[in-house]
Amino acid sequence: DTEVTQTPKHLVMGMTNKKSLKCEQHMGHRAMYWYKQKAKKPPELMFVYSYEKLSINESVPSRFSPECPNSSLLNLHLHALQPEDSAPYLCASSQGGQPGGQPQHFGDGTRLSIL
């Protein structure tokens, strides 16, 4: 299995709802990432988990809460989002932090719309 799988593909939620995005990989990768990608823009890094520990939080508002229950799974819990948070959210994974050009593998993304 060489894929990163994200669910759901689309999510529409109100500003008072609580929902979660899910990401799964079975490539044995030990680093997992959440990105936000606005239309026609590059991915913006949000969070990085390394060996199931939060390594990077790019000053993301607390209404986004990541969770890494195990090495294959990454969640992004959403609560009280704003309309400007509407965007595709991408998950990625990589083998780890070793030098040597370890690339990231991306999922298809979840298209999030906040009403």
Add this chain to the structure above:
Amino acid sequence: AQRVTQPEKLLSVFKGAPVELKCNYSYSGSPELFWYVQYSRQRLQLLLRHISRESIKGFTADLNKGETSFHLKKPFAQEEDSAMYYCALRQGTYKYIFGTGTRLKVLA
């Protein structure tokens, strides 16, 4: 500051013409550079990484440390090459800095 610059937002070429997508970087250490491609309605996927010096789908990219560049080239463009291309630099252990992207349109 570490930075990746892709000066062209849009590049249009005719089928069969050579293509060069520019990428310049600013990095104080030894850079690790990548090219990613995003076809319409598809996921972002790795095209090339400088360390492997390979050719994928006819594309090549050479790291030029003197000019701090990692330009992507293909001698003969094909219509299926039309996509968004991002140059990326790995900063530190886990942080990847993406350029703003270049949309390549290959015209019939």
